[in-house]
Amino acid sequence: MDLSFAEIKRQFALEAERAAGRTLTSADQLPLRYEEITPAWLTSALVPALAPALGSESLGAEVVGLRLGEADEGTSSRRRIQLTWNDAGQRAGLPASVFCKSTFHLENRYIIGMNGGIAAETTFYNTVRPKLPIVAPEALFSRYDPASLNSLIIMRDIADEVTFGSHELTLTEEQARSQLRLLATLHARYWDSPELETELSVWNSWEKYFTITVEEAGFGPSCARGFQLAEDVIPARLFPRAEEIWPATLACVAAHQRLPRTLLHSDPHLKNWFIAADGGMGLNDWQCSSKGNWGRDVAYTISTALAVEDRRNWERGLLGHYLEQLRAAGVVAPDFDEAWRIYRQQLFAALAWWTGTLGQPPEAPKMQPAATALEFIRRMTHAIDDLDALDAF
Template sequence: MLGHSGGVLCEVTFHNHARHLLDIEAPRALVANYDPVSFASIVVFEDFGSHATFCSEVTLVDRDFARAQLDILARLHGRFSAAPELAGALGVLPTWYERFNNLATFHLEESCAAGVDASEAILPPELFARRDAIWPATLRSLERIRELPLTLCHGDVHLKNWYQCEDGRVGLGDWGVTHRGHWSRDLAYTLATSLTIADRRVLECDLIAYYLDRLASEGGPRVSMEDARHAYRLSLLSAFAFWTLTLKPDPAFPDMQPSTTAKVFIERIGHAVADYDAIDIA
């Protein structure tokens, strides 16, 4: 599944052609390669486990930690905004639209629907009442995001892929969903999973503004808050799909995350989807 959906290609390509161009805290691969026929792969990392601790769904993220996360995203997105590498060495990476549709061949719609059904107790009642509208809205959101400018994105920035070093620096691991896409995917997914529902509602606008300033300073576009919030809204639904899938995956998928983790992130993203009326995307 990881081979056919593009996961192996994405991680190997990131480490071979992008990691060395980024001044961020992230794992460094000593060797990264794969066989495009059998999908056999190997990625050997420098050992950083002795000085880094990965987060979990119960990690408390405050404003400073969230800003450190956004610093990394801004450096990533700014460095590769309309960059020539996107049509060169990184051109083999799928777009977000392509990556999502590759996953959809593994009964993604059915898995997401089952995950929503199993989450009634933790979802906003108004969202659960319209659960049949979630998947069509997700597909519409992908069509809208497809029209937006490309950069290099991590793609799976949920809280458990972030880590903290002993010296306080924040890092980002697991680059297997790296793709060419719009920065809003990473921004919305990071804030919606990292922050509690209450904290997101309080901090979200200030953090989006902070990210936009950092994005422009790192070579990316200067984006208005209105345009950013629109793109953010579009990106929430496919982030939601990643976790309803994780709760009730198709048998073709590997064992991914404990249900306790999935439910925390489903609840957080689900409330963001409701807050933004995201299923009413035209």
């Protein structure tokens, strides 16, 4: 269901009226703010998800206390919750903390509500994640209200077990290959599958997701502004062709209409990856997931994850490894030359996600540090320049 921002605001106001004076005791009630969450509600939400793995050991387990961690606000509202369990919960070894993402604030429901991100991420954790043998967070509770776009996802807290990505993280070639294996597993599972229109019908196409984001957030001017602001990190040969970047971006988005579709993560920049305990890579933050061509995920991952020299040395081998993994999973994958052309073309919409971030209007909330945006723009524009990607259409 597509909602206008006016309707989202109306439903947000109605929520506040309905919530006045209530006390949450059952997971059937969706919280409207973190401060509304009670031990009884957490018991109702978490124990059913934790109990199957523990059997009788979890009988009688209850949350008897909680402490909210520091607020972390962005496109979603994030908090860690420290849990105190009763004796039964402690004996069962139930987790001492959980990590939450919500859209409790009106600002959270704006873009990721209208472009389908809220429905996509909550449904991913309920429907898709349990079926995929990939390294990704696991949700203990995931729900959204389609009328108001309020949502809450509670995940196992993996902060002490993994190293989260940043623009300063250096990956090995094997870790980069691990990224491509994860993407191939995801893509092969839904490659031109009928499930895209049945079980996965809640996901938007990548073209629609992009169009809504552009129209509602004024993304085109933001991308142009961000490209200009990043002049110091853009190759000197590419920068004078600035006026060609946006048409190429629109062309690479339009290409999804005629290319094979699958389920995409769609925002797999390095900050959304993490190094797992075994040294392999896991993928976090699925709020941009959509249905489109594999090229977006692969081009976006390789071009942001690797230092420029490493990308130059490894990218052909990485793309070949990805295609091998698809074929091993039974997919009729494109040949290397066709895949290479798609890879070059799909760099442009990946770049837009970061020139648009850097070039947000001054009054807009800053979603990412400028240093991160500039480093990713540097890496992606060097890839575009190295590969003559403007001439790939």
